[in-house]
Amino acid sequence: xxxxxxxxxxxxxxxxxxxxxxxxxxxxxxxxPTLEVVRRDLEADPAPHLDGRGLASLPDNxxxxxxxxADVLVIGAPMYNFGIASQLKAWFDHVLVAxxxxxxxxxxxxxxxxxxxxxxASSRGGLYAPGTPGSALDFQEPHLRAMLRHMGVEDITVIxxxxxxxxxxxxxxxxxxxxxxxxxxxxxxxxxxxx
Ligand SMILES: Cc1cc2nc3c(=O)[nH]c(=O)nc-3n(C[C@H](O)[C@H](O)[C@H](O)COP(=O)(O)O)c2cc1C
Numbered sequence: 680x681x682x683x684x685x686x687x688x689x690x691x692x693x694x695x696x697x698x699x700x701x702x703x704x705x706x707x708x709x710x711x712p713t714l715e716v717v718r719r720d721l722e723a724d725p726a727p728h729l730d731g732r733g734l735a736s737l738p739d740n741x742x743x744x745x746x747x748x749a750d751v752l753v754i755g756a757p758m759y760n761f762g763i764a765s766q767l768k769a770w771f772d773h774v775l776v777a778x779x780x781x782x783x784x785x786x787x788x789x790x791x792x793x794x795x796x797x798x799x800a801s802s803r804g805g806l807y808a809p810g811t812p813g814s815a816l817d818f819q820e821p822h823l824r825a826m827l828r829h830m831g832v833e834d835i836t837v838i839x840x841x842x843x844x845x846x847x848x849x850x851x852x853x854x855x856x857x858x859x860x861x862x863x864x865x866x867x868x869x870x871x872x873x874x
Contacts, residue, residue, distance in 0.1 A: 700755035790831020804844030
């Protein structure tokens with residue numbers, strides 16, 4: 680079993696998405712100590728932005744291979760300017776590859792990477808949860824879900840800390856709740872992945 684741990688937060692030790700994603704990985708390792716964890720830190724080792732040359736070599740790149748080999752994806756995904764971090768978008772540009780992770784046919788797009796479980800460690804300064812007035816401005820989580828589903832990844836769990844910029848108290852509470860949820864996320868592992 681392989682877990683791919685991706686982080687895109689650029690706020691160093693203060694990064695909320697990194698705290699949450701680390702807690703999720705920790706929970707998985709407690710549930711399954713033999714789990715192989717592959718690390719992709721997009722701040723330390725950024726995925727190159729896609730250009731013409733990169734497009735030509737897309738069908739076989741290290742980022743894509745890591746993705747294809749993973750059973751569980753843990754993605755630290757901060758909201759920056761209402762969307763995902765540009766580093767994370769660059770990573771997805773290497774992973775969404777026609778003929779490898781999806782294909783188009785007469786019936787439309789078909790995902791080729793089904794069977795993986797994705798956990799999104801989402802952090803944002805304001806409030807955008809479904810049902811809140813800010814939800815129309817959430818171009819982060821829907822974008823992540825759309826890209827994963829396009830590849831056939833349907834088992835998506837979001838661990839979210841939001842409102843972290845509203846006040847120190849709101850930040851502490853949102854992080855504490857997210858960390859609690861992160862610890863609980865692996866309780867059905869590995870049965871759920873194997874199912
Ligand atoms: C460059 C930048 C852009 C941001 N843009 C938004 C935004 O559009 N909406 C929002 O609610 N919070 C925004 N924030 C706040 C972050 O979403 C919040 O600090 C979150 O914790 C970021 O994740 P991180 O702590 O892992 O870096 C922004 C923060 C930064 C650094």
